[in-house]
Amino acid sequence: MVVEALREQGVDVVFGYPGGAVLPIYDEIFQQNDIRHILVRHEQGAVHMAEGYARSTGKPGVVLVTSGPGATNAVTGLTDALMDSIPLVVLTGQVPTFMIGTDGFQEADTVGITRPCTKHNWLVKDTDKLSEVIHQAFHVATKGRPGPVLIDIPKDVQFATGEYTPMPKAKVTHYQPRVKGDMEAITRMVEMMETAERPLFYTGGGVINSGPAASQLLREFVAATGFPITSTLMGLGAYPASGENWLGMLGMHGLYEANLAMHGCDLMLNIGARFDDRITGRIADFSPNSRKVHVDIDASSLNKVIRADVPILGDVGHVLEDALRLWKARGRKLNKAGLAKWWKQINEWRAVKCLTYKNSATVIKPQYALERLEALTKGMDRYITTEVGQHQMWAAQFLGFEDPNRWMTSGGLGTMGYGLPASIGVQVAHPEALVINVAGEASWLMNMQEMGTAMQFRAPVKQFILNNERLGMVRQWQELLHGERYSQSWSESLPDFVKLAEAFGCKGIQCKDPKDLDDAIMEMIKYDGPVIFDCLVEKHENCFPMIPSGKPHNEMLLGEADTKGAIGSKGAVLV
Amino acid sequence: MSPLNIQSGSTSHSAYDLRDPHAEVIEQHTLAVVVDNESGVLARVIGLFSGRGYNIESLTVAEVDHEGHRSRITIVTRGTPQVIVQIKAQLFRMVPVHEVHDLTVDGPSVQRELALFKVAGKGDHRIEALRLAEIFRANVVDSTLESFVFEMTGTPEKIDAFAELMRPLGLREIARTGVAALSRGA
Numbered sequence: 001m002v003v004e005a006l007r008e009q010g011v012d013v014v015f016g017y018p019g020g021a022v023l024p025i026y027d028e029i030f031q032q033n034d035i036r037h038i039l040v041r042h043e044q045g046a047v048h049m050a051e052g053y054a055r056s057t058g059k060p061g062v063v064l065v066t067s068g069p070g071a072t073n074a075v076t077g078l079t080d081a082l083m084d085s086i087p088l089v090v091l092t093g094q095v096p097t098f099m100i101g102t103d104g105f106q107e108a109d110t111v112g113i114t115r116p117c118t119k120h121n122w123l124v125k126d127t128d129k130l131s132e133v134i135h136q137a138f139h140v141a142t143k144g145r146p147g148p149v150l151i152d153i154p155k156d157v158q159f160a161t162g163e164y165t166p167m168p169k170a171k172v173t174h175y176q177p178r179v180k181g182d183m184e185a186i187t188r189m190v191e192m193m194e195t196a197e198r199p200l201f202y203t204g205g206g207v208i209n210s211g212p213a214a215s216q217l218l219r220e221f222v223a224a225t226g227f228p229i230t231s232t233l234m235g236l237g238a239y240p241a242s243g244e245n246w247l248g249m250l251g252m253h254g255l256y257e258a259n260l261a262m263h264g265c266d267l268m269l270n271i272g273a274r275f276d277d278r279i280t281g282r283i284a285d286f287s288p289n290s291r292k293v294h295v296d297i298d299a300s301s302l303n304k305v306i307r308a309d310v311p312i313l314g315d316v317g318h319v320l321e322d323a324l325r326l327w328k329a330r331g332r333k334l335n336k337a338g339l340a341k342w343w344k345q346i347n348e349w350r351a352v353k354c355l356t357y358k359n360s361a362t363v364i365k366p367q368y369a370l371e372r373l374e375a376l377t378k379g380m381d382r383y384i385t386t387e388v389g390q391h392q393m394w395a396a397q398f399l400g401f402e403d404p405n406r407w408m409t410s411g412g413l414g415t416m417g418y419g420l421p422a423s424i425g426v427q428v429a430h431p432e433a434l435v436i437n438v439a440g441e442a443s444w445l446m447n448m449q450e451m452g453t454a455m456q457f458r459a460p461v462k463q464f465i466l467n468n469e470r471l472g473m474v475r476q477w478q479e480l481l482h483g484e485r486y487s488q489s490w491s492e493s494l495p496d497f498v499k500l501a502e503a504f505g506c507k508g509i510q511c512k513d514p515k516d517l518d519d520a521i522m523e524m525i526k527y528d529g530p531v532i533f534d535c536l537v538e539k540h541e542n543c544f545p546m547i548p549s550g551k552p553h554n555e556m557l558l559g560e561a562d563t564k565g566a567i568g569s570k571g572a573v574l575v
Numbered sequence: 576m577s578p579l580n581i582q583s584g585s586t587s588h589s590a591y592d593l594r595d596p597h598a599e600v601i602e603q604h605t606l607a608v609v610v611d612n613e614s615g616v617l618a619r620v621i622g623l624f625s626g627r628g629y630n631i632e633s634l635t636v637a638e639v640d641h642e643g644h645r646s647r648i649t650i651v652t653r654g655t656p657q658v659i660v661q662i663k664a665q666l667f668r669m670v671p672v673h674e675v676h677d678l679t680v681d682g683p684s685v686q687r688e689l690a691l692f693k694v695a696g697k698g699d700h701r702i703e704a705l706r707l708a709e710i711f712r713a714n715v716v717d718s719t720l721e722s723f724v725f726e727m728t729g730t731p732e733k734i735d736a737f738a739e740l741m742r743p744l745g746l747r748e749i750a751r752t753g754v755a756a757l758s759r760g761a
Contacts, residue, residue, distance in 0.1 A: 111615060112615075112618070115615065115618060115619055115622055116622055116626050120669075120670040120671075123614065123615075140670055144668075145668075173670065175670050177668075298668060299664040299667060299668060300661060300664035300665045300667075300668050302664070303657065303660060303661075304661055304664075307657075
């Protein structure tokens, strides 16, 4: 029943781990060949793999785990997917219905535990309803703002036979979010675009989630208007990094030109982003002189943090299409003189070259490592995942993304341990592609058991570890905020990553000399199989630019010299 | 009563009433939320309030449409205008939620609460309690030689007022249902 419903939903791969309460479903999986099962090493890994799969394909990722610990181990991944709006369908086993509430072996209140970390969840007590719930679950996970859903299936319900409801006959839930934006509001947006002197596109993950057509429309809109564009961490790739209107990522570790453009613009076009605190800095001083248009498919995102002058509820793709058509029909009007001045200003900001760092002939700087990775993999069929921390921000700054769905990173939740399993999920979906996880050594260790999965399923993922033997971002904050008292932020007793690779049966490469770096990276790319690349980098490098917590966009720190006394006690309480 | 009317791409006529969101005025709103009567739905709604730090002043819930499996949750909440708008949007995006009505904004409404009061006393206190109950149109639903249980329906303010009067007369316990509310008119 479960397998049939998944098959009908077009599922080709399931990430999972068996256990007592899901044995009947595993028995069905054994007896068929349509759906591939990727056996993980830890349930958290399964969920992150499904996230990687979903984000690189646009299709929902499917997870199958057992009751109790199987379900609780999935919680981090569910929360991660909820924060980043990733469609997942997670199936959990449960003790039989007659044992629920008795503290049975491997029993947990899974729907209770996962209620706040799923978009919706179900406990199915009736086999006749099972297939219908599965179809509804796919609908809820993918429609509107995507997110993870969970179906808890007691073991007796799995064993029993019941009536199967085919997908077209399944009762559609009333959950039907609107996708078309209000034309009156779109007209106001276009009117503002026609007269704005200092307009700016600020785009987010919503553009990626809306599908490739939305990215295409965005590109067309930017090219036609000549407006500058910046994006959140989640939205990288919707507009190509090589595009001439691209200002780079904005936010806490965003580019100088992007953040100053946010601060100085007179019209902000927020397309599928959510004014996250990493973006806004101090709310009271956030882009003080701009009118703001906010396009979002989730009504609760509108006016949540920043008040929008024109909130538009709808799918990014539909709204962009309508707005572009309307703008063209009204004669493609623009404030050309204003725009020319605005670009002149932006080019002055660009000339600051905020990503400049002091390179070294003897030590590999992490920025240099990523610059070389970018140069040597440019133009390849490349997917990048990351862990969380300094390396993640450097990757966002120094790697260029030309297309959507090529960049998988834990944005909202900031889950260390995300990147390795996510890279496997991406590789499963794109077996021929080059999939690289840019990692820090500490994050990477959090889910390193999944190298076993990579080996078993021949997923030739490249683990590019920028090893500074520190929790780099924590260390940076301790340096700036806590009087250089580096409490617990170094990585003691690290494994020998090359020997570790050998233990897993894959290839290990260590590199510590900048002169050897290019050859080592090429060796990694060319190797037909998983690689653990231990790149020993400068231990005390800080990630700049940086907007300290509690500061507005125009008070960025560009380098070490700016850091003295930069963060007051008020900023220190923020994260 | 119209459902929370989130126009597609709404602006001025939207659910987001555009009062100054920075004003720190705390308002009290009564929300009526029509939900699927499925297991866990109340926990979902309450979890939203506790998880996001919203207030619940009072809450009532019961099935109102047996065939359609619909329940109606009436929530009295407090917050700044921005928070109230957020609460409505957060409620409306939940999968089992069908309708969200803000009875405070939608127009005039009737709000009623039922309360039971146990008052124990003798002599003059007892007589005075009974006299006040009559004025407040409270019914006696249980009586012993030393106590009464009064039943009263009214606005929360009326119930508060009655409780205040009963306190010196030997009020022992109160049980209140929380507010049920409907908009006025058809």
